[in-house]
Amino acid sequence: MKWWGWGLEDVAFTHEDKPELGPFIERALGLDVGRATASPPSFSDLHVPDPALPDTLSSVLERAVGPEWVSVAALDRVVHGRGKSLRDLLYQRRGDLGRIPDAVVRPGDEDQVGRVLRAALDADAVVIPFGGGSSISGSLEPPREERRPVLSVDVGRLDRVLSIDAESRLARVQAGTFGPDLERQLGARGWTFGHYPDSFTHSTLGGWIATRSSGMQSDRYGDIADLTRGLRVVTPNGVLVTRPVPSASTGPSVREMVLGSEGRLGIITEATVHVRRLPEQRRILGYLFPAWPAGVAAMRDIAASEAAPSVTRVSDAPETLLSFATRKAPTPLDRVKSRALRELLQRRRDFDLGAMCLSFIGYEGDRRHVAVQRNLAERIVKRHGGVGIGASPGRLYDQKKFDTPYIRDFLLDRGALADVSETAAPWSVLPALYDAVSSAANAAFDRLGARGYLMCHLSHSYHSGACLYFTFALNPSGRRDPLEEYSEVKESIQQAFVDSGATLSHHHAVGTEHSQWLEQDISAPGVAMMRALFEGIDPGANLNPGKIT
Ligand SMILES: Cc1cc2nc3c(=O)[nH]c(=O)nc-3n(C[C@H](O)[C@H](O)[C@H](O)COP(=O)(O)OP(=O)(O)OC[C@H]3O[C@@H](n4cnc5c(N)ncnc54)[C@H](O)[C@@H]3O)c2cc1C
Numbered sequence: 001m002k003w004w005g006w007g008l009e010d011v012a013f014t015h016e017d018k019p020e021l022g023p024f025i026e027r028a029l030g031l032d033v034g035r036a037t038a039s040p041p042s043f044s045d046l047h048v049p050d051p052a053l054p055d056t057l058s059s060v061l062e063r064a065v066g067p068e069w070v071s072v073a074a075l076d077r078v079v080h081g082r083g084k085s086l087r088d089l090l091y092q093r094r095g096d097l098g099r100i101p102d103a104v105v106r107p108g109d110e111d112q113v114g115r116v117l118r119a120a121l122d123a124d125a126v127v128i129p130f131g132g133g134s135s136i137s138g139s140l141e142p143p144r145e146e147r148r149p150v151l152s153v154d155v156g157r158l159d160r161v162l163s164i165d166a167e168s169r170l171a172r173v174q175a176g177t178f179g180p181d182l183e184r185q186l187g188a189r190g191w192t193f194g195h196y197p198d199s200f201t202h203s204t205l206g207g208w209i210a211t212r213s214s215g216m217q218s219d220r221y222g223d224i225a226d227l228t229r230g231l232r233v234v235t236p237n238g239v240l241v242t243r244p245v246p247s248a249s250t251g252p253s254v255r256e257m258v259l260g261s262e263g264r265l266g267i268i269t270e271a272t273v274h275v276r277r278l279p280e281q282r283r284i285l286g287y288l289f290p291a292w293p294a295g296v297a298a299m300r301d302i303a304a305s306e307a308a309p310s311v312t313r314v315s316d317a318p319e320t321l322l323s324f325a326t327r328k329a330p331t332p333l334d335r336v337k338s339r340a341l342r343e344l345l346q347r348r349r350d351f352d353l354g355a356m357c358l359s360f361i362g363y364e365g366d367r368r369h370v371a372v373q374r375n376l377a378e379r380i381v382k383r384h385g386g387v388g389i390g391a392s393p394g395r396l397y398d399q400k401k402f403d404t405p406y407i408r409d410f411l412l413d414r415g416a417l418a419d420v421s422e423t424a425a426p427w428s429v430l431p432a433l434y435d436a437v438s439s440a441a442n443a444a445f446d447r448l449g450a451r452g453y454l455m456c457h458l459s460h461s462y463h464s465g466a467c468l469y470f471t472f473a474l475n476p477s478g479r480r481d482p483l484e485e486y487s488e489v490k491e492s493i494q495q496a497f498v499d500s501g502a503t504l505s506h507h508h509a510v511g512t513e514h515s516q517w518l519e520q521d522i523s524a525p526g527v528a529m530m531r532a533l534f535e536g537i538d539p540g541a542n543l544n545p546g547k548i549t
Helices: 021-029 055-065 074-079 086-093 110-122 179-187 205-211 254-258 292-304 317-325 332-347 367-383 392-400 404-413 430-448 482-499 515-522 524-537
Strands: 103-105 126-130 150-154 161-165 170-174 228-235 238-242 267-274 281-289 311-315 357-365 387-390 417-426 451-461 465-475
Touching: 021 317, 021 451, 021 465, 055 103, 055 110, 074 103, 086 404, 086 417, 086 482, 110 126, 110 150, 110 228, 110 267, 126 267, 161 179, 170 228, 205 267, 228 254, 238 254, 281 292, 281 367, 281 392, 292 311, 292 357, 292 367, 292 430, 292 451, 292 465, 311 317, 317 357, 317 451, 332 387, 357 367, 357 392, 367 387, 387 392, 404 417, 417 430, 417 482, 430 451, 430 465, 430 482, 465 482, 482 515, 515 524
Parallel strands: 103 150, 126 150
Antiparallel strands: 161 170, 170 267, 228 238, 228 267, 281 357, 281 387, 311 357, 311 451, 417 465, 451 465
């Protein structure tokens, strides 16, 4: 994992195989993509503070997990000091590492996790559980002013599917299992978990649970909160165990308290989760709608219908334009196909090529089920003026979705800042929410005198509403610190969410990035209840202090 950016050291985004992207970014942000103006410093130029790990704590930890699993190496501590939010990346690139952990500890089983936690509490040290390090909400960074020893507890050695109860369709999985390992181990036995966040390659089951994550196929499989049944969590009071029952009437749900707890209640070691048989067929088909309101209405009606697709997603016009601009150089056959499509759309008088919206709908199951579902969904698409554009855009989206996150580093190298803010609201609120966010972001760009671009897609549909996922990019004005200008745009968008009756985040968690909106979202008594929970379980504030509230 890069210490300054997303993903693997040897993987990077490039515009060179996408002929329309450079001109598109030039038009949208006034940025010359041919010229990289900034690059991360070399690691050897960084000032990495020495670890302050008391000898007694160090020896207890080494006895608990083995000396080779207690690391004070500079790179290890820097990689574990932050997640991957835009703010994290900017600080790292500036060589401002913050308060990095004093040691990275890697327990190999639940008993060792317990011994590490006990040792940390006895020494009044801070413990920050670490999964894949893909947090985008500031959920991993120790508070800058923290004076106690800080341990990052990396659960990556807990990486196995322990057992599968085929009759109940439940699997016991260790919390440090990364997405690809999980699907590989389940797939070898004919099963799938079906949870595919865009960060899938670099995030873990424990991290998904601790942040209430959601994956692209949540319409069929559910969010992580739906997928997680039983839990094992090492807490200051011992190992908390919830039974993997389908539902329970046992007072307020302890399982729900752990979901989204961001390491503040303990270290999740294992979960029992829903698994499904690998589907016989999986198709993601592309559609175009004449405009955003038609696309949103179609997704709403699909959610209300008997159709049960695995993916429902529609991009607004700005995101559609970017999607088309990221296409690779077309083959002669592609050219013929896109000419034919263009002619078809031009004959349709309700289609304005600058306003149309790209949509993907996914279908999974046996062939007959897929055919029936597709038929049901496509009738609704047609009713809202949509047209099918076949399998290749969906196939491309499916193949490329894990590469897209690398674009943020590409833009940072050229001086532009890009980030995301996502939310959820009832269907009746979504149109006004979309307008409010667009106005707020554009007003912020104007105030700053900076070139900016805002785009959105709707995904993760539910019975009563959906998630709106906004991406924004900013070419800073040069008059202020770019981080301040970024914060002004991000805050305008987040404020528009809560002012419109939506939530501060649908699946990126609270961390430190979103905590200022928590009270407006869940009310003051809600925040007080949460604080009482954290203080009751962890009176010394040793567990990931400062996150959520
Ligand atoms: C490019 C990019 C794309 C993303 N796309 C998505 C997406 O599509 N959907 C989505 O939901 N999220 C997405 N995210 C956000 C992020 O990937 C999720 O929040 C993810 O769930 C974090 O998992 P992780 O294993 O990386 O956890 P980490 O980042 O390591 O930790 C996140 C939080 O969980 C706690 N934690 C981790 N493991 C444990 C454990 N075993 N026990 C207790 N606490 C623990 C940490 O202390 C921290 O508070 C994206 C992030 C990036 C950078």
